[in-house]
Amino acid sequence: AQSSVTVFGIVDATIAYGKGTDGASSKTQLTNSGYNSSRLGFRGTEDLGGGLAASFWLEGSLGNDDGTAGQRIPVGNQNGLQAPNDGAGLVFNRRSTVSLSGNWGEVRLGRDYTPTFWNLTIFDPFGTNGVGTTLTLVAPAGGLGVAANALVPVGTRGVIVRASNDIGYFLPANLGGIYGQINYWMGENVQNNAANEKDGSGWGGRIGYGAGPFNVAAAYAQTKYDATPVNGAAGGPSGDFTTWNIGGQWDFGMAKLMGHYSAEKRDASVTSAEAKGKGWLIGALVPVGAGEIRASYSTYKIELVGGAEPEAKQFALGYVHNLSKRTALYTTIARAKNEGGAAFALNGSTAVVNNTSTGFDLGIRHSF
Amino acid sequence: AQSSVTVFGIVDATIAYGKGTDGASSKTQLTNSGYNSSRLGFRGTEDLGGGLAASFWLEGSLGNDDGTAGQRIPVGNQNGLQAPNDGAGLVFNRRSTVSLSGNWGEVRLGRDYTPTFWNLTIFDPFGTNGVGTTLTLVAPAGGLGVAANALVPVGTRGVIVRASNDIGYFLPANLGGIYGQINYWMGENVQNNAANEKDGSGWGGRIGYGAGPFNVAAAYAQTKYDATPVNGAAGGPSGDFTTWNIGGQWDFGMAKLMGHYSAEKRDASVTSAEAKGKGWLIGALVPVGAGEIRASYSTYKIELVGGAEPEAKQFALGYVHNLSKRTALYTTIARAKNEGGAAFALNGSTAVVNNTSTGFDLGIRHSF
């Protein structure tokens, strides 16, 4: 019979340097995933005949610098309910799905990416990896260096990128360039009229159009959290989280230009006031022989009740040299500037409020 | 050389709904293993010549709805000594063995199923998976919804289905239909005349006969626990656990009828009185084209000192539609009725004592 499982992965190791304001502190690490996220996975597809197919995808993260594996997974997407610590062991936190697909599209069940994540990563020259990662991804969860300003409940960071207990429907590939998906993820709470009945439940969708050199897409998602964090013993902000974004790119051949805009809102709750955030990125990929130059400018501003507006701006420049299709050497330098009370810092350094941070990556990516 | 390792597994996703008494509470989840247990494994066999073979089997559970992996494993089978939380990461909790086999049978070392588990799962039309799982499996460990009535120490739930540190001997396949096994599992305590010397040690055996449409087997097992739970900081009942069962089936072609009877006993200990339990199942599998109808009635009664006899009765009906040998769609509905102080509830719902619970599964099973 045909082989029914493919073992695949990426091992990406990075020497990462970060420096906080005025050289008061710095950090050098051997870390991972500076170009592509390190991973180990198992996947396969079975042709069921008549255009129908069943497939599975199990993919976990790797901390290949120290041998650890998975990251914490929010249990049922809920506020504060988490699996054990990072580094616990291989879990299929990146994607864990089973699908049935046909010419009508695909139904996918399990843990998968949120629809809103795609515009941030596809339309970022750095693909949301390494020191050049767009601020529109890292700012909402990190609060630009001030945890209290985070726009998602601390215990649920995964819901920005992925959701568990998800039912997704994807449009088929034959719609003349139109693509799209809709997802519903479950909080899995007991339904007994308690305040946290919907905690961790959410939904989202994405619609796009790609043809020739052109590609554009928009996405929306929201996740419910109980106003009082019943499950959130760990504390952290509560309140429903809403996000939408739009992104696009044009491939001019000598360069691929891209950009995106993203806006987030955290509703008021018993423990924290309403907060909003918005940011954007503009960037380019420029092929150079066997390599590629990457550049981006991204910015994010959080709007707090009372008028404070912490904001960061970041410029990143990088180069990837492909030794083969599977193996590449890369380097990136980034510089972030904080204003209005932000203290965003790069590569594990710590930043003083309203000052700057510089980061540098040098690494190797090998896929299999 | 021949390939020495096979990567195999099952990804089974289920939309599971459960409702407690009179609709006061319900729960809907995307969960896993509604038809077959989700798993990822590695196995292989080496022909050593002369009829001798060496083989290994490493198989772990998957929580593919949220990307988590293994379940808690009792350390050395002992009361209260456990590995970290569920969902920690891939562990080979389902089976982790190395074997040497020949025409004299097989010696198997590691973590494996107890001999008594087989009659419960083979002679259950639902194979001890999903909402239709026989009460004879889930009642002894769960106490029919009242933890204090559980017949096995809470921290050792694995010993009902599997035991670690196990040495097993299996009869060869060429005995004219007779099959059997004997197992000894070690508690691995220091032997120094302390009260818990034998905590977690046990043994069991199974003998059966299968020929043509007929198959019948009986099994027995017991595990020692110290009367005072020295290792059981987590509390829970203590006392030796004994179980035996008998099961059989007849394949009439148009239907396969099956049934089993199971009896358990927990000895008195410092923290709890003696308790007994017994239950049975009758069921059928009916092939229908590419599919199969499954039906069962199971019941379990716990006999507590003082005369209380919590009891549950469950009816389950399901249908499996095979899209291929590897992929199936399935659905099951079950209804459980509690009496005498039982509060057993289906699919994560909560039940009021002496009332009913309804559960429903709809899912897809894909194996590789």
Add this chain to the structure above:
Amino acid sequence: AQSSVTVFGIVDATIAYGKGTDGASSKTQLTNSGYNSSRLGFRGTEDLGGGLAASFWLEGSLGNDDGTAGQRIPVGNQNGLQAPNDGAGLVFNRRSTVSLSGNWGEVRLGRDYTPTFWNLTIFDPFGTNGVGTTLTLVAPAGGLGVAANALVPVGTRGVIVRASNDIGYFLPANLGGIYGQINYWMGENVQNNAANEKDGSGWGGRIGYGAGPFNVAAAYAQTKYDATPVNGAAGGPSGDFTTWNIGGQWDFGMAKLMGHYSAEKRDASVTSAEAKGKGWLIGALVPVGAGEIRASYSTYKIELVGGAEPEAKQFALGYVHNLSKRTALYTTIARAKNEGGAAFALNGSTAVVNNTSTGFDLGIRHSF
């Protein structure tokens, strides 16, 4: 395309018996890794042309007796910063690297063996596995049965065998028998002039010469720990750790003789005084038909401030019978004698100070 990933491993199960002094206590276990360390791994190499190659190696330990997987990994090699408990789930704690290699040698990034480990394991007839493991490996970390005498911080036991966040360079294979490596491992602390800036950082090297029946090598390594264990909430000794060793072997055909000498030093710190240790091994491997006899004598003495000198001496004798290249049966018996306050005990038994311990292994090793 060529296959890009190899799944490999070893499942080694051992019935291990240990007895402390005068029979007061004993322990029998089904354990693992009595001959070779149980493991599961994924590795591959890509030919990049021009003599250049990229490769990866992900290898985790297996507790195949109970289905658990990885062992604790010190986070960033630092004192007291650890990943969750043993048995948490599959982590690539044995080796987790990505490499670029050419005729100039190999650069390897990730978690890898320290250079000093190799002389202890290669020049030990028991390969640092099972009850016969050389005292030069187990004594420095275990303090010969008295934890306070351990020569490495308790929370960092891994640094003796492996280091995380490691950058290694290996000489190429074409230097006429000369081989060698140099490694630098990072503590990854914030550099802000705090006392623990260098905590967990270290380096080491190894140089050797092998030709025909002859092989000899020397190695050195040191790891910095802050004098005050800032990260060491778990307590345990602190202070920089230094080790060097030399080893060699001569293959006479009818027997392979080998030996090594190892010396360690723990610097004084706020919580503990300086301590030194030294030990040596002499051993032999004698081929006998399809099998091999193994024998060794090893000893280790810890020199504490104040003059106390706990010391243990161990004799081990074993036999391995190869059923094939991949599968072997083996047995080992060892006896250890304690002096000067040592209480080293074999196979999980407990020993009385200055007395003896006996251990016995019987097992099967199957590789794939």
